Amino acid sequence: MPAVTLQIEWNITMSDTSNPLKVGIAGLGTVGVGVIKILRDHADLLSQRVGRSIEVCAVSARSKGRDRGVDLTGFTWCDDATELASIGEVDIVVELIGGSDGPALALARETLKTGKSFITANKALIAVHGKELATLAEENNASLRFEAAVAGGIPILKSLAEGLAGNDVSGLYGILNGTCNYILTRMEREGLAFADVLADAQRLGYAEADPTFDIDGIDTAHKTAILAAIAFGMAPDMDSMPIEGIRNIAPVDIDYAQELGYRIKLLGLARRTADGVETRVIPAMVPLSASLANVMDATNAVVVDGDFSGPTVYVGAGAGEGPTASSVVADIIDVARGNVYPAFGVPAASLQNLPALPADKHSGTYYIRLRVNDQPGVMADITAALARESVSIESLIQRGTAPDEGVYIVMTTHQTVESSALSILKHFTALECVLETPTLIRIETF
Ligand SMILES: NC(=O)c1ccc[n+]([C@@H]2O[C@H](COP(=O)([O-])OP(=O)(O)OC[C@H]3O[C@@H](n4cnc5c(N)ncnc54)[C@H](OP(=O)(O)O)[C@@H]3O)[C@@H](O)[C@H]2O)c1
Known part of the structure; x- marks a missing residue:
């Protein structure tokens, strides 16, 4: 039998600085400023990796005059974030405002309708409107990416959609909220009550002034819904997920957990069986010998069970300026390289309606x-x-x-x-x- 050869043509070009990729950024807070810093500090490196330079050309935030520690001169300022979508030179819009609806959703819809790619770190937006936005992206030949929305600096969505793409994933679970893990870690180490550690975490900037989304498990639920969507090829489903946070964890339970050989962690879990899908957010006792038991402070970790890969574990910083911006920039690079595939790994029309297993x-x-x-x-x-x-x-x-x-x-x-x-x-x-x-x-x- 004649040998079949697969011929790959490498299209190797030197970096083209005359045709930069132009980025518009909405939201200049922790993550937005981090993205500007990476694009500024690694301009040459990124230009070599992508084959063309990447430049911020327009930005939007609430207060124009605020000193953000980065130079914004030369960028077009938009009071209304949705204007970014209609600026002709903007190739990619990056949304770093937050919130499932409001300006973030309006900007996502406008951007994708114009056929521009849309990148976000916004888990609430994707968990609630993911299928609609993925459909819009495909209809308009645009890319929708949200690596930074789950586990900050850990490239977990890329790992699921690309590195593990050959596997049937039966389940995954993880520590997906750094604030909760930080609180539980300090409660254990210092024998303190939940309310005392929360107050201190707020003072130190580890917890938001309104910590509800974090401590009541909603943030973990958003991330779990996104992970399950990519792992199982389904639309993100927040409606059928039981969600419990860590407010009621008492020091006495942390002590008993230790005595029984466990440590308490807030987990997001997703499991698929022949009958359907189970997703849950719960504070759980995990054996001290389990890899997740030893993930402390604000660190995140995810374990994925693939049928051929076996379990794989991903650990790293789940939030913060640098780690989160690192994931946003990875998405920009992917789009710039033309590494384009459906937002949830399969075309939006093929996302399954898998039944939720009763809790x-x-x-x-x-x-x-x-x-x-x-x-x-x-x-x-x-x-x-x-x-x-x-x-x-x-x-x-x-x-x-x-x-x-x-x-x-x-x-x-x-x-x-x-x-x-x-x-x-x-x-x-x-x-x-x-x-x-x-x-x-x-x-x-x-
Ligand atoms: N921080 C993290 O570690 C982290 C980790 C993972 C994912 N994320 C996600 O990343 C996103 C951004 O988070 P962040 O921590 O950077 O938030 P942040 O520090 O609170 O910044 C939010 C930015 O959005 C701007 N903004 C608010 N409303 C706006 C509007 N209507 N139009 C235009 N801009 C508006 C704010 O403007 P002003 O500055 O003028 O007030 C601010 O610059 C969120 O979706 C968050 O969930 C954050």
Whole structure:
């Protein structure tokens, strides 16, 4: 049989500085300024890598006069960010404002309608309007990219869509919010209460003045929805995802977790089975030996299970000026090189509507902590409630607190359906001997 040869023609040109790629940037805060710095400081390097220079030509933010520590002279200023889309010389629009709707969405729609490529770090925008924008991009032969929207400086979307493209991904999970991981790390290291660490994190700039999106798990949910969309070829789905944050994690649970061989982490999890997709955001106990257990402070990490690759782990800075801008610039380079493929790895029209697996049917193991009166008969009441729901206990610790504060009873369950675990909590809450709302934390052994 004659040998078949594959001929590749390399189109190698030296960097062409006479035809720069022009970028318009909306939003000149932490990330916007970071992008300007990389494009400025690495101008020669990027020009060699792309084959043409990349230049910022227009910008938009709220306050024109603010000193941002970078030179904006020579850039066209737009009071209204959507104007960037209609400036003729702008080739790519980069949106770094934030928010799922408002100016970010208006700019995305305008840019893509004009056939220009649109790059963003905005997870809320992509998690909520991703399918619409991907469709618009394809209809207008434009590129939609959002690497910086998930896990900051970690190139996780590129890894999923390109490096792991030969795999059927069955699941992924990760620590996707640096603020929560920072808070949990300090609660453990310093034995502090959640509210105290949060207040300090706000003072140090690790948490926003309004930290709701971070600590209540919504930011992690946006990122989980985007990861699941690329991993499973589905539209991002925020509606069917149970979301729980870290507000109710108490130092006592962090201590018991340690004693039982676990560490508490806020996780985004996505799993696909033959019946559908399960996505969840939960504070979970993970074994101390698991790679995610040792990801501390504001660091992010993602584990992806590919059928041929096996598990692969990605760790790095999940936020901050440099790391986030690094991912934005990687997207600019991709578009400049013509490395164009559908936003979620498959054409928007082929994104599947995979059924969401019901959360109450999830099967797992659970940690439950009760504070009860130290009196005879308590254990009998507890075991009766467990028997009623057919929940069996793997381990049980009973320990006294201060004399007038009752005792803690801490248990971990064997494999149990989530609806039974939640029913048990209701039974426990109704018991006269139980002094406060019981705590339930899921155990994830992956
Ligand atoms: N910071 C991070 O580490 C990080 C990490 C990953 C992803 N992201 C995402 O990146 C995006 C930007 O985050 P950031 O931290 O850079 O935010 P930021 O520091 O708050 O900056 C936001 C910028 O948007 C501008 N802006 C607000 N409303 C505007 C409007 N209507 N028109 C034009 N500009 C407007 C602001 O203008 P003024 O400066 O004049 O007020 C500011 O320059 C968000 O989507 C965020 O979720 C951030």
